Amino acid sequence: MSSHPLYISKAVYRLSRSPPSFPSSSCLLLLSFPCLTLHSSHLSMALLEISPSYAGSRVLPPNDLSSRPINPLLAFKNRLPSLPCSARRIPRILCSVSPNQVQAPVLSATPAGATSKRECFGVFCTTYDLKAADKTKSWKGLINIAVSGAAGMISNHLLFKLASGEVFGPDQPIALKLLGSERSFQALEGVAMELEDSLYPLLREVSIGKDPYDVFQDAEWALLIGAKPRGPGMERAGLLDINGQIFAEQGKALNDVASRNVKVIVVGNPCNTNALICLKNAPNIPAKNFHALTRLDENRAKCQLALKAGVFYDKVSNMTIWGNHSTTQVPDFLNAKINGMPVTKVITDVKWLKEEFTERVQKRGGVLIQKWGRSSAASTAVSIVDAIRSLITPTPEGDWFSSGVYSTGNPYGIAEDIVFSMPCRSKGDGDYELAKDVIFDDYLRERIKKTEAELLAEKRCVAHLTGEGNAYCDLPEDTMLPGEQ
């Protein structure tokens, strides 16, 4: 133990700083470093606190640990800095109902043991044999879904949708791995508690953490929602930099610990350039696996076309958002269809299409903030669900969906090496191909050029984060979408 007193002291510091309560069901604590192993089968036994000077220790009174949920153990892990002896081997902490707390045979539960790989939260700290119960026999294997910004409002909608089976289906058990920040960690515990209380049968694991190298471990989906909001007086270049650094780090973490075929959806803004930074920092993951969310724009565009045409929104198809998730975005009415007919044949008010339509889509978020007093968390979460579903279900014949994807190799003449929203089709295997049969006219080309120019300028702004030399930031105007800064 003495080889890494710093980590233990930091970890126990957290426990001693926040000792108000602890689960009566005690916890199995296991730290497994290549160069350090600490194993304690009962946390209700005395905990050693090693002082920052690495001398002196005191025994925490058991009473201090009597009624608090398991969370401090998770925080424990997250206080650990990057590890000098192995930056990639993260200590494993398993919280579990300890055997002596289980008072009778439990038919289908297997308490977590040394073979489990994840942190856990509350009731999710016991692992279970998915195949034990009859109804779970036809279930698929567990998938790991990592969500950043997990304590925020968008996640507060999204996590419950993921857990309910609404997204991945009623036979797909789910492990949620929630990434928060120092500031949001308590809120993250609250979210995990609400997930417990929701009793979703498909939700088999919930783990929470602050270190992306830990939370992204084996992630098959990474939904990157968290981003810093713009502070007072901050220029857009500053925002690009501060968020870019977050996404550079998360890209590196994904590269190192996530599933080799992880699908990444970047929601935190500026999402296109954040996605570019992320994929540039994850060279071992196919660039094609990274998406920037423009699905809410697509949905809003469909709704506005339906409203104008007097049809229900399910009659609108082939709606492309081209380019950046900003006010330069191009909702494409040239290729969109209503009841299978070109929109331009159904809505002949060209002035409306060229002027009002795009503005309505762009300004929707701002209007919503005025009305509702906060940004559109619920519909953003719905659009994330739509984006995921579009990748895991075959795209209907003749239709497509929009996603900000890596532009290299695109057939539309759009600049390479940026993340650009384009029309995609999927076979339902998580992958996509770019849509064919797309037409262009001068008006569409011209507007695509403008959003392309913006993305190229944003890219130059973050060159220091993509490994392409010195940044040169010249963003003439601010095109952030209202309420999405």
Add this chain to the structure above:
Amino acid sequence: MSSHPLYISKAVYRLSRSPPSFPSSSCLLLLSFPCLTLHSSHLSMALLEISPSYAGSRVLPPNDLSSRPINPLLAFKNRLPSLPCSARRIPRILCSVSPNQVQAPVLSATPAGATSKRECFGVFCTTYDLKAADKTKSWKGLINIAVSGAAGMISNHLLFKLASGEVFGPDQPIALKLLGSERSFQALEGVAMELEDSLYPLLREVSIGKDPYDVFQDAEWALLIGAKPRGPGMERAGLLDINGQIFAEQGKALNDVASRNVKVIVVGNPCNTNALICLKNAPNIPAKNFHALTRLDENRAKCQLALKAGVFYDKVSNMTIWGNHSTTQVPDFLNAKINGMPVTKVITDVKWLKEEFTERVQKRGGVLIQKWGRSSAASTAVSIVDAIRSLITPTPEGDWFSSGVYSTGNPYGIAEDIVFSMPCRSKGDGDYELAKDVIFDDYLRERIKKTEAELLAEKRCVAHLTGEGNAYCDLPEDTMLPGEQ
């Protein structure tokens, strides 16, 4: 028109006060009173403003109406006071894309006409033939779901669950009728906009309003979430009275305009007594149709038992919450089962069951507020979904669920004529029967007596609202659940 200038002036007042924008797709406006009919096929034509003195009028410039969503029309209706010529005939306002805005044949949409009965919001202002499209042929008939407190956080989760099909199934089209207050009306418009942008195919109508007599029209489900929070220094008796008045009015409205078989779930606290007031004011609706939500307590109790026993929560069944949704509630570990065995055989720590368990369930909401900084909206919404599903799907053999229901005729010896949470079973037809095979011991009986006494005291407190004479309010201690005041 001159017979009711007051209403027109009030209505137009609202339009002229809030004229910043208006849909370019114009609206069909129809007021149909027994004693007044105003019909205007285009709101983009000049609107007459009749001044409060009933003299003078001015034409609003069309520009003022150029880019605003349809909402003011709905607000229009809601500014109307109760009608002297017919308190029950509410003016009908139909917002629709007007025919001249629809520029080409629209295959399956039928613009709303004079036969439609509801207000509408945005894209939901056009009515559609549900059977027109292939995939909708097997759909059930539209059901009307009214939700009060619709601009609040619980509803913000619940409405999207209802609209997604998660609650009533993938073949059940939904009409949402949202009740808000003067204060929350703009937020309600924001919610409706987010519902539009979510493109849920099953969501066929959204209407918003402030008058329960209007919003509850033909409601088949009424989810009464809205309640006033307790102000500083307000006694519980005061809270019972102020909320009781809201639920008395809503009960009367349900009695007058809702479906004769409407199912009512009261969530707004104090929910048991609010439900009692509501049902007492709705004598033409079976008392059995009213529920007070104790499902979140049930879910939390299951989770805590699972955590203690080291099993996954789906192994816990037969969990009854007895009595009031307050700190006197009785989570019943005597009848509950884990893996089909009595909990008391699995968890032999009787002290924990008697002391800690109940407290954990009661205090869960408070702990969550500490962690998360706000009350548990997401898991409350999940529990409302669970409560609805329990009534529309057959209860699994041998199991039951908890709901606060009308106690008259109960087989457990509980006082009659209160709303008391008890174990229920359903055939899935929306109705329920009380569970048999329930056992009691002295400990359980004693605690049930205590929560019963509290509910009887609350009932005496609101006698003036249930038509039972003068109120006598003697509530010795405050047992509101934390964060649920």
